[in-house]
Every structure is written in C-alpha cells, then in structure tokens.
Amino acid sequence: MGFFDKLFKRNKEQQEQKEALDAGLQKTKEGFLNKITRAVAGKDTVDEQVLDTLEEALITSDVGLETTVAIIEAIEARVKRDKFVSTSELSRILQEEMAAVMGSSGNLPENIFAQPLPKKPYIILVVGVNGVGKTTTIGKLAYNFKKAGQSVLLGAADTFRAAAVDQLTIWSERVGVPIVKKAMGSDPSAVAFETVEAALAQNVDVVLIDTAGRLHNKAHLMEELSKIRRVISKKIPDAPHEVMLVLDGSTGQNAIEQAKQFTAATEVTSLAITKLDGTAKGGVVLAIAHKFGIPVKYIGVGEKMEHLQIFHKEDFVDSLFSLK
Numbered sequence: 001m002g003f004f005d006k007l008f009k010r011n012k013e014q015q016e017q018k019e020a021l022d023a024g025l026q027k028t029k030e031g032f033l034n035k036i037t038r039a040v041a042g043k044d045t046v047d048e049q050v051l052d053t054l055e056e057a058l059i060t061s062d063v064g065l066e067t068t069v070a071i072i073e074a075i076e077a078r079v080k081r082d083k084f085v086s087t088s089e090l091s092r093i094l095q096e097e098m099a100a101v102m103g104s105s106g107n108l109p110e111n112i113f114a115q116p117l118p119k120k121p122y123i124i125l126v127v128g129v130n131g132v133g134k135t136t137t138i139g140k141l142a143y144n145f146k147k148a149g150q151s152v153l154l155g156a157a158d159t160f161r162a163a164a165v166d167q168l169t170i171w172s173e174r175v176g177v178p179i180v181k182k183a184m185g186s187d188p189s190a191v192a193f194e195t196v197e198a199a200l201a202q203n204v205d206v207v208l209i210d211t212a213g214r215l216h217n218k219a220h221l222m223e224e225l226s227k228i229r230r231v232i233s234k235k236i237p238d239a240p241h242e243v244m245l246v247l248d249g250s251t252g253q254n255a256i257e258q259a260k261q262f263t264a265a266t267e268v269t270s271l272a273i274t275k276l277d278g279t280a281k282g283g284v285v286l287a288i289a290h291k292f293g294i295p296v297k298y299i300g301v302g303e304k305m306e307h308l309q310i311f312h313k314e315d316f317v318d319s320l321f322s323l324k
Helices: 012-024 026-040 048-059 065-082 087-100 134-147 162-175 188-202 218-235 253-265 284-292 313-320
Strands: 122-127 152-156 206-210 242-248 270-274 296-300 308-310
Touching (some): 012 308, 012 313, 026 313, 048 065, 048 087, 087 313, 122 134, 134 152, 134 162, 134 206, 134 270, 134 308, 152 162, 152 188, 188 218, 218 253, 242 253, 253 284, 270 284, 284 296
Parallel strands (some): 242 270, 270 296
C-alpha cells in the first residue's frame, strides 16, 4: 500500500478502479522504481548524487526536463530547509512533489459523471489528432455519463473520414445513446449545429461532439474549430462549455508537441490522456499537467469502457510507487 493509498478508504468500485490503475501503469513504474532504488542504494541521506540519479530517472520516464527540474528544485528546497532528509523519507517527499507539480489536475469529485451539470445541455467539443483514441474516448465518456443517469447525445462532426463517423455510430449503438450524423464530406459545423439543435429539442443533459483530427494545416484546423464554435454559440451563447483535447500517452514527448499545436489552434479547457496501459511513458502525464496548466480530467488504462478513469493525481502517483 502506497503513501497516498493509506489516506483514503475506498468502496468496492473505487478499489477496483485503483487496481486497474495499478495494473495499467505497471510498465511505467517498473523502470521508474528500479531507477529510484539504484539512486538511493547504500545512501543514508539525500545528497547531490542521489538527486542527480533521481533527475535522470524522472527524465527517462518521460516526465520531461522542465517538470523534472521543478520537482528536483522543490526537493532540494526541502532538503535545505530540513537540514537532514534520509533516503527513507525521499519516497514520501517525491510523491508529494510529483502530485504538487500537476497543479489543478486531479482535483475532481469522485464521480464527476453523476455531479449536477453547470449547464444543460452541457456541450463538450472533443479534439485531437487521428489515432489517439479520440472517438473511443467519446464512447467511453458516453457510457459513463449514461451509467450515472445522464442523457447523452453524440455529434459526428469528423466528416473528413468516413471511418470516424462509422466508428462513432458503433459506439452510439454499443452504449445505447443517439447520434447526429451526415454524409462524409458534409460541413462539420452543420453537424455540430444540428446536434445542439437536437439536444435542445430533446432536453439532453450532455452533448459530445467529435471533430476532425488533422494537424498538417494548423490554419485550416483553427478555422474549422472556430466555425464550429461560432455556429454552436448561435444556439447556446456560452457553448461549447468544454473543449477536451485527447492525447495518446504512449507517444511520450510527441503528446506534448500535439498539446502545443492544439492549444495554439483553439482554447483547450480539459485533457484526456489515453493508452497509458502497456507503455513505459506514463510519466508524460506529469509533464503535460505541469506544462500546460490545463486540468487532466480523464486517463485511459485499458480497453474496457470502465478503464477510462477520472484522474486523481494522488492515486496516479501512488500507483507509480506500488509495484506488484
């Protein structure tokens, strides 16, 4: 049982989710913990050599240079302040500083899907490049919102790829929620407009709108997303209420580059990081949360619908230190 794990009493569902998180981060923590163990081997106190080795462990786990420096500097400040810090205390301090560096991420209610919505219909525009798991994430979000008692409507505004519309249709049938779609090549903003129009007519709680994942022409992407936002706001002035960027965690530093591109192209308000199971690059979650200051709301740690989890940074860090 890890440091943070001891602070929380969990019900059965929460415990199952924590176990799935532990399993999903297995590859990341195997390499990470081995490096930390080597860093403190034979040492009684946290000295410069320990910190240098710890810095290397963080960077090679895709935490990234900028975030690693922030963590190491925070630990150095605590060592200097407390005068004597043993290597046995280092694990606790490191976990605390790793959680702290993620800022506003991971502070969501335990079951955000069942929480009262700030607006109705609550419009979520989902963005991200092709292949990151964007459409799958939408399907899993729809499942979780519906399971929590919310009515859901999907909008297939990625009309650039026929496969995207087909895939979202499959998810709508699997989850049992309606979908608004048009033929391939249709104007994405027209699909978005009709989706919001239908949501208002049907008194829907949550609307999830898929968008095209092209990044090769940033100006075109910005223009398309801006047009979608404009037409949505004609029906609901303050919509979309959330713009969620989906990133593939298994791509490591490439996910950070994608986040740079999308945050430059449109106002992103939340993040979902997928495919953390089966990769040793899970440390990129810390880098993304720290660098962009945009809350990470969800992480994907498996293929099942239940494996899209609400992100809790203490649980995430705890799982990195609880090697099975």
